[in-house]
Amino acid sequence: MxxxxxxxxxxxxxxxxxxxxxxxxxxxxxxxxxxxxxxxxxxxxxxxxxxxxxxxxxxxxxxxxxxxxxxxxxxxxxxxxxxxxxxxxxxxxxxxxxxxxxTGDRDLDIPGSDLPEHYGAGEFVGFYDGNPDFSREWDLSAKSVAVVGVGNVALDIARVLAKTGDELHVTEIPDNVYECLKNNQATEVHVFGRRGPAQAKFTPLELKELDHSDTIEVVVDPEDIDYDEASIEARRNSKTTDLVCSVIEQYAIRDPKGAPHKLFIHFFESPVEIVGEDGHVVGFTTERTELDGTGNVRGTGKYTTWDVQAVYRAVGYRxxxxxxxxxxxxxxxxxxxxxxxxxxxxxxxxxxxxxxxxxxxxxxxxxxxxxxxxxxxxxxxxxxxxxxxxxxxxxxxxxxxxxxxxxxxxxxTTWDGWHRLDAAERKAGEAEGRERKKIVEWEDMVAHAKAKQD
CATH class of the missing domain: 3.40.50.720 (NAD(P)-binding Rossmann-like Domain)
Structure with missing residues (x-):
């Protein structure tokens, strides 16, 4: 043809x-x-x-x-x-x-999942990234928060929750996001993984970045550093896995640096229930697990209820x-x-x-x-x-x-329209000494980027 x-x-x-x-x-x-x-x-x-x-x-x-x-x-x-x-x-x-x-969130099918302070990762990411499909406001009154998942999205959420609003104001976040984040009450963020360090899906750089903030103290319990035969083999076969385990081990053995916000990474804790009282989250129950030799885990029958007021699930997009x-x-x-x-x-x-x-x-x-x-x-x-x-x-x-x-x-809208929107966001950021500030409202984006200029 x-x-x-x-x-x-x-x-x-x-x-x-x-x-x-x-x-x-x-x-x-x-x-x-x-x-x-x-x-x-x-x-x-x-x-x-x-x-x-x-x-x-x-x-x-x-x-x-x-x-x-x-x-x-x-x-x-x-x-x-x-x-x-x-x-x-x-x-x-x-x-x-x-x-x-x-962009949707996979479900966390445990009791208490319907409580209002249980959020999907995609919802929160959509909020702080200024996605017009998502909420413009976010309740950040919880002083202690649980994040379920051991991938980079879980780290992103934990890090954003543990940082101060002013630390994030230098980025491209829009005004509504900054106004919420500067009033964030969280001083403890708990990240939970069902298996061990060798099964975590973090990447080494993102894991190390948690420690770059002066306001964040990363805490790993030495009891959570455990490997079975399959875990040792996974480290041997993957440089990335080995580096992730090494970073986690360093967090577990180092001296505290005295930062005001604590970010705990817990391994071998399987979600059991989001605990509610009067219709609101008051706790998060997990079952302690142990490695079974294959890299998988089995329950031990030991349960812990953690004092948290919000739960974020980062268990995969849909x-x-x-x-x-x-x-x-x-x-x-x-x-x-x-x-x-x-x-x-x-x-x-x-x-x-x-x-x-x-x-x-x-x-x-x-x-x-x-x-x-x-x-x-x-x-x-x-x-x-x-x-x-x-x-x-x-x-x-x-x-x-x-x-x-x-x-x-x-x-x-067109590629030329994107250049106009891009210029408008950069101009808004420049006025505050930032590279850009995102425009959130759909109609405003279209107004800047529309295909035919007046």
């Missing part, structure tokens, strides 16, 4: 941008429209990374270079499934790639379905064979539909893991195009879909 391959990528986070980049780097002539529900791009990088992680947010610079390419067009503020159906998109594109990520696209409600992913979206009844690929990132494999791995994921998906897509197995779009002209969106009254 003489014309370029036309692809719609749904979701402008790292997964969608990496997939777009690989398509453009291929030998195939291709043009891509990158759709984003939000008025701004970057997904997880903008709305899922703690504001005091500038190193990780530096990834935006490399993503910027991809979005600068002329073969790629950003169309933000478009909700696929609500504003436009997937079937309607097929009119304009030869293939559709779903990279919608995961993807949401896309309207009219198959969805596995058990694994919370789009069913796929590594790239093709599969019909749940026949098990056969649905022509022209592909998945990548967390919506494809679940919310596991680091941001960089999505590169390998995108490679697998895009290779399948390109092979299908080369083999002639894709149904060509009926109306592949690049202007046609813009006319369709405008005719429906959708005020889509």
């Amino acid at each position: 003489s014309r370029p391959l036309r692809v719609a990528v749904i979701g402008a986070g790292p997964a969608g941008i990496y997939a777009s980049d690989l398509l453009m780097k291929s030998d195939t002539d291709v043009t891509i429209d990158l759709y984003e529900r939000m008025p701004a791009p970057f997904g997880l990088i903008r709305y899922g990374v703690a504001p005091d992680h500038p190193r990780i947010k530096g990834i935006v610079m490399s993503l910027h270079k991809v979005l600068d390419k002329p073969e790629l067009r950003l169309l933000g503020n478009v909700d696929i499934g609500r504003d436009v159906t997937v079937e309607e998109l097929k009119e304009y594109y030869d293939a559709v790639v779903f990279s919608t990520g995961a 993807s949401d379905p896309v309207t009219d696209v198959p969805f596995d409600t058990v694994r919370n992913v789009i069913p796929n064979d590594g790239g093709h979206v599969l019909d749940p009844e026949s098990g056969a690929p649905i022509a022209g539909y592909y998945a990548t990132g967390w919506i494809k494999r679940g919310p596991v791995g680091l941001i960089g893991n999505t590169k390998g994921d995108a490679k697998e998906t895009t290779e399948m897509l390109l092979a299908d195009w080369a083999n002639g197995t894709l149904t060509p779009a009926a109306n592949p002209d690049e202007d046609a879909v813009l006319e369709f969106l405008s005719g429906r009254g959708i005020e889509y």
Whole structure:
């Protein structure tokens, strides 16, 4: 076919941008429209990374270079499934790639989970990252807090709760977040893991960063430093695991530094119940566990109730379905064979539909893991195009879909619009000696980033 391959990528986070980049780097002539529900791009990088992680947010610079390419067009503020159906998109594109990520929270199915001071990690991250989908206010009156989970998201939450508002004010947090954080009452944060140090999913750098704040004292009980055969083998086979264990061991043996906020990391404590009284959280009960030789644990029958007034669960994110696209409600992913979206009844690929990132494999791995994921998906897509197995779009002209969106009254935002929004946030931050200050309200973002200037 003489014309370029036309692809719609749904979701402008790292997964969608990496997939777009690989398509453009291929030998195939291709043009891509990158759709984003939000008025701004970057997904997880903008709305899922703690504001005091500038190193990780530096990834935006490399993503910027991809979005600068002329073969790629950003169309933000478009909700696929609500504003436009997937079937309607097929009119304009030869293939559709779903990279919608995961922002929901997996459940912690224990008694007391319905109490009001029990929060999902995604809710709190959405709040402090200024995601317009989430609350503008947060109750931070709890003096002692439990965080369930031993991954980097749990560390982010614990660190934000243990820091002072003024420490975080130098970041890009919006005013409403700062106003809440400066009144944070927490002086003790307890992080709980069901297994031991060798099974923790922290990364070494994030673990070390806990100690960078003068206000935070990291505390690990030496009794929690325990390894079975499988744990020793895990350390031997993974440099990352070994470094994580070494950092934890250093926390366990060092002298106190006298910081006012205590951040406890507890291992071998399995969640049993969120204790309530008069409809509010007053405690968190765990069962002590022990290693069984395989790296797994068994209960010991010893229970502890910790005096906390709020519980945050960081036990994994959960993807949401896309309207009219198959969805596995058990694994919370789009069913796929590594790239093709599969019909749940026949098990056969649905022509022209592909998945990548967390919506494809679940919310596991680091941001960089999505590169390998995108490679697998895009290779399948390109092979299908080369083999002639894709149904060509009926109306592949690049202007046609813009006319369709405008005719429906959708005020889509563009890459130029992002530059205007970016400039507005940087200007707001500069006035306070900060690099940027996030604009939170959806309408305000659209006003700054709208495709057509007055």
